[in-house]
Amino acid sequence: MRLQVLGPIRVWTGSDWVSVPGSRPRTLLALLTMGAGRPVTTAHMIAELWPAKPPTTAATLIRGYILQLRRALGGLAGETVLTRASGYELRCAADATDVARFDALTARGRAALAKGAAEEAHLLLTQALALWRGEPYSDALLTTAVSAEVSRLDERRLTATEARIEAGLLQGHGPELIQELQGLTGEHPLREGLWGQLMRALYAADRRADALESYRRARQVLVEELGLEPGPDLQELHHAILEGRSLPGPGASARPVAILSAGQEGPASASPPLELPRDVPAFTGRQKDLASLQRRMTGSDGPGAVVITGGGGMGKSALAIHLAHLLRNHFPGGCLYVDLQGSRETLKPLQPAEALGRMLRALGVAPSDVPTETAEAAARFRSLTTDRGMLVLLDNAVDGAQVAPLLPGERCGVVSTSRRSLTSLGHAVHHLNALSEQESLTMLGGLAGDDRVAAEPDAALRIVRYCEGLPLALRIVAARLTSRPRWPLRWLADKLENEQHRLDELQAEDLSLRSSFAVSLRDLEGDPSREDLTRLLCLLALSRHLHVTIPLAATVADTALDQTEELLDKLLDARLLDSPEPGRYHMPHLLRLFAEKQAVHHHISHKSEPAHQPRNALLAAMEQEDSALQLIPNC
Structure with missing residues (x-):
């Protein structure tokens, strides 16, 4: 069987190209094609076709669509669309799809370009691009997975086009390419490589x-x-044209990438890796954060390195991914992404050796050539990335020891996210705060519907206030509202009003604010004073003081001042407390509700008062601290 998907979906049955009737059967064929060689579960198919509220007969409907698909394939159906225990699998030859042929031709073309064979490269890349007949999967439903695949294929098409144009420029065909490049820079104005090629052609x-x-x-x-200046390659090209001298060789933005594995003689990976997750839908606010981070990452001294830090649910990953998408054109060597799993309650943090293996394989190193020893793998990674102009996003890091071996070589940018500041790395640290009330309302409207927020402004305001500006909490409530499109916002606002069950309401599917907080508590397990830390956290929550000083915390926990200060600082580092200034601490209300539940779990009660101090004196000390704090502005 042969299959065309770079345009309307078509199947070669042995005598003719045929179209599968029905948009839903075509969509299932698209999903099967994307998962060729491995089963696609019925549950995944249902989620793609009916993302909001699947019908009760969804599984039966899927079987019907598969039957229609098999009928369209005729005699090929039995050996092509296989039934598996959990779903269905498309079995076809490795080169049966036009996507596979496009990738093979593109890889050969870029390899030829890397060794200077411009004519051969131009021929191969032209053949690859001729396989396209329009928008990929254009007659399938644009489900979440199909849309993501279309975006990925479009990016690969554009990358191949840039490489074909580069081959033409090297052959001296610049004047003939001007019109095409003018059109491409109009369609993709943020792509510096295309601007550089247009300047060279002119x-x-x-x-x-x-x-x-x-x-x-x-x-x-x-x-x-x-808010960014052009990259160094484009600036150098500009200076050369201004001075009327010979142009520099193709900039990093236009150079094909060739990476060698041990023992190889040719390129292991002809295209730069682009492994970023999809940009976050309805990304809201953070404009000052983005502007500051962009300046740090694209300064005159070269690519930067920054740690985005903040408490659980603060939206660190969403901001980092959005930032990385904005910076892509400043890192022509590609983008690597690794989730280090430091914020997943159900997953163990990733070991550095495993993370290095993933990145080395993405860079074209054969699995058998990936070193098993961390130091050796880290050295290989630095060697392959030096001067490549890559961006490495290390998401959800536990600590500096996990991140240090994963840092790339010179002239590469690094963005890490962590609840801790990772100061041992020496990178710039960007602290993330909660969203403002207006940003929270905008985010809620973008996810759950602006019309619903506008229809019930009071209920919407109550909801965002209960969420305390935490993007994770807002995404959870939006998910719950989206699954109940006809229910009023007042319903959820009333549920969130009950403090005893507020955290129970702030969970949806695999999203849970309680789990996010639990990870911060888990991170204390390796500390020798973890029991004292847990006890102090719980006692502070039970005491219900809005603001805490070191003497007040020492009174609550019956501990010495120096020990209390050390414990408070550790809770601050773990983002289980906030601190507006030295010596003053604050526990957000949602985190307080979590800590109160932990007190019950650990059998900690506030009645454990110091024996040598009468209760009236204890309360008097607390009240005196609170009274003093009320006189301080911005408490």
Whole structure:
């Protein structure tokens, strides 16, 4: 069987190309094609076709659509669409799809370009791009998975187009490529590689003024859209044209990437890896955070390294992923992403050796050549990434020891997210705070529907206040509201009003605010004073003081001042407390509710008062501390 998906879906039955009737059977074929060689579960198919509220007969309908698909395939059905225990599997040859042929031709073309065979590269890349007949999967439903695959394929098409144009420029065909490049820079104005190619093509056609004007327009777009100056390659090209000298070789933004594994003679991976998760839908606010982070990552000294830190549910990963998508064009060597699993209650944090193995394989190192020893794998990773201009996103790190071996070589950017500041790395640290009330309302509207928020503004305001500006909490309540499109917002606001069950309401499917807080508590397990830390956290929650000083905490826990200060600082480092200034601490209300439940679990009660101090004196000390704090602004 042969299959075309780079356009409307078509199947070669042996005598003719046929279209599968019905958008839903075509969509199932699309899902099976994307998962070729492994089963696609019925549950996944149902979630794709009916993301909001599947019918009770969904599984039966899936079987019917599969039957329609098999009928369309005729005699090929029995050996192609196989029934598995959990779903269905598409079995076909490795080169049966036009996507596989496109990838093979593109890899050969970029390999030829890497060794300077521009004519051969141009021929192969032209053949690869000729396989496209329009938008991939254009007659299937744009489900979540199909949309993600279409975006991925479109990016690969554009990358192949850039490589084909590069081959044409190297052959001296710059003047003939100007019109095409003008169209591409109009469609993709943030792609610096295309602007560089247009400038080179114009300069080759003796249109120096137009080449300089192209740089001016490129810089204007980048500054206005991203607040960023052009990268060093584009700036160097601009200077060369200004001075009327020979142009530098193709910049990093246009160079094909070739990575060698041990023992290989040719490129192991012809295309730069682009492993970022999809950008976060309805990303809201954080404009000041983004502007600050972009400046750090694209400074004049070269690519930066930054740690985004904040408490559980603060949206660190969402911000980092959104930032990485904005910075992609500044890192032409590609983007690597690893979830280090430091914020998953049900998963163990990833070991550095395993994370290095994943990144080395993404860079084209054969699995059998990946070193098993961490130090050796880290050295190989640094060697392969030095001067590559890559961006490495290390998400959900536990501590600096986990991250240190994963740092790339020179001229690569690094963004890490962690609840801890990872100060041992020496990277810039960006602390993330809760969303403002207006940002929270905007986010809730973007996820659950602006019309619903506008229809019940009071209920919406109550909901966001109960969520305390935590993006995770807002995503949870939005998910619950989305699954009940006809229910009023007042219903959920009333449920959240009950403090005893508020955390129970802030969970949906695999999202849970309680689990997010539990990870911070789990991170204390390796500390020798973990029992004292848990006890102090629970006692502070039970005491219900809005603000805590070191003397007040020492009174509550009946511990010495120096020991109390050390414990408070450790809770602060674990993001289980906030601190507006030295010596003052605060526990957010949602975290307080979590800690109160932990007190019950650990059999900790507030009645454990110091024996040498009468109860009236204890309360008097607490009240005196609270009274003093009320006189301090911004408490």
